[in-house]
Amino acid sequence: MTKPTKLTFINGKPTLAPYDQIERKDNDRTYNQSRDVNQTKYVKFYHSTLWTHKRETIKQRDLDLCQRCGMELELVDHIVPSKDDWEDRLSDDNLQGLCNACHQLKTKREWIKHHKGANRYMTINIVCGLPGSGKSTYVYKHRTEHDLIYDYDSLMQSLTGLPSHVKNFDVHDYIVLFFEQMLRKLKSEQTFDNVWIIQTYPDERIDSLLSPYHHVNHILIDVDKQTCIDRLNNDKRLNSSLISVFNEFETKNFTNFKRVTE
Ligand SMILES: [Zn+2]
Structure with missing residues (x-):
């Protein structure tokens, strides 16, 4: 028995x-x-008083409104949870006002990500190359179902409503802000299968931010200058500001990049 x-x-x-x-x-x-x-x-x-004061500052900054839905703010939330990034627990950029409903949704999503994340392996691909070399084409060819694509040029275009070669410096600041927040979030999460960062030149700052956390691939779309200029001419995308980009590009170091031709 x-x-x-x-x-x-x-x-x-x-x-x-x-x-x-x-x-x-x-x-x-x-x-x-x-x-x-x-x-x-x-x-x-x-x-702590430190936190109580900080919470009040953020409430005022966010005008007592939930930053997700615009209803009344009920709490101040850490965008990257303090248990994942203790250092950032008092940084304004990492804090936001939320209502209880939005906070619950966010917590639920975080829980799912953390538990799924254990079996997940996220690769970061930094794709560089001259204007007209075919960076976006390369990424769209290789992306999979659950990826994140950061493309500076297409963000600039959709935020200004202007052709892609027109750069607006005020909008640039907003795109950089978004980029920094995106990196911050990526630091603590394995949300995607691949993250594609499309940019002209290499940026060591990104590498040092991400490399302790993720595997980073460096890809250079290796197309000669003349071919790029011809392509841009054909698409009527060539303009004087691009000339300085071409010259700047030649001074950059691509030794740790895998070269691919498109
Ligand atoms: Zn809300």
Whole structure:
């Protein structure tokens, strides 16, 4: 005959154990102790005056509105959770006002990502090349179903509504802001299968930001200058500002790049 069982808490989890087994107290004590040590840091932080003041500043900055849906702000949230990025817990860029409903949605998404993320491997591909070399074409050919594509030129175009060669410096600032937030989020997540960053020149800043966290591929679309100029001419995309881009490009170092021809 099997021994009768009882429902008890072992390591803080409800478990069925033989009715005569006595381990609950010791186990619970160890569990509670380790939980207390881990949580003290967070509890202390959320009760600190530093945080209370910061929360008020963010509420004012966000005009008491939820930054996702525009309803009344109910809490101040860490965009990258403080447990993932303790250093950034007081940085304005990492804080946003939310309503409870939006916060719950965000937390749920984060939970799914963290649990799926363990089996996921996200690759970051930095794709460089001259204007007209076919960077976007290359990316669109190689992207998969669940990718993120950052393309400066097409963002500029969709945010200004102007042809792609027209650059507006005020809009540039907004695109950079978006890019920085995007990198910040990517640092802590494995959301995508591939991330494609399309840019003309290499940018070491991105590498140093991302490389400790992710595998980064460097791809150079290796097409000679004349071919690019001919293509741009044909598409009526060649203009004087591109000449300086061509000259600047020749001074760049592409030694760690894999060269592909399109
Ligand atoms: Zn909301």
